[in-house]
Amino acid sequence: MSAVDNLKAGWRQRSARERRLLLLAGGVLIALAGHALVWSPWQAARTRRAADNARLAADLAWLRGLAPQVDALRASQGSSAPQDGALPVRIDASLRAAGLGEHLQRLEPAADGSVRLWLDDAPFDALVGWLGALAQQGLEARTLGIGSGASAGRVDAQLLLAQ
Numbered sequence: 001m002s003a004v005d006n007l008k009a010g011w012r013q014r015s016a017r018e019r020r021l022l023l024l025a026g027g028v029l030i031a032l033a034g035h036a037l038v039w040s041p042w043q044a045a046r047t048r049r050a051a052d053n054a055r056l057a058a059d060l061a062w063l064r065g066l067a068p069q070v071d072a073l074r075a076s077q078g079s080s081a082p083q084d085g086a087l088p089v090r091i092d093a094s095l096r097a098a099g100l101g102e103h104l105q106r107l108e109p110a111a112d113g114s115v116r117l118w119l120d121d122a123p124f125d126a127l128v129g130w131l132g133a134l135a136q137q138g139l140e141a142r143t144l145g146i147g148s149g150a151s152a153g154r155v156d157a158q159l160l161l162a163q
Helices: 004-011 014-077 085-098 122-137
Strands: 103-110 117-123 140-150 154-162
Touching: 085 103, 085 117, 085 122, 117 122, 122 140, 122 154
Parallel strands: none
Antiparallel strands: 103 117, 117 154, 140 154
């Protein structure tokens, strides 16, 4: 006899009252499992998301309160140097225009507004010309490290550029 046959035989041996009681107990167990496995986790996630929304709404209100200060700072700094875009974007565009784009290995914006970049095997003359053009735009090389490149007239350079 299989386990299923044993269960069927045991079920038939029970009285009608016992069967109803077992069905009721099974229903209660299913309801408790549904509450513990579905309803309760769903409610907890919903509560967490409501708290996250409240925190984010407070953050948004705080940031909106700072907007006038940011606008005032932009207005006060706007007269000192014209901005044609973010500094890393401007540097990348000028590198490509000078024919040095393919030599750019890495470009990292820094928290203070400066940009650090690495050039590999770049033509020295083009690099010096590019730095001269940057100086005319109000950008300066705060640090410059130059090493020999793969061939004559080529260099590896590390620069820190800032306005």
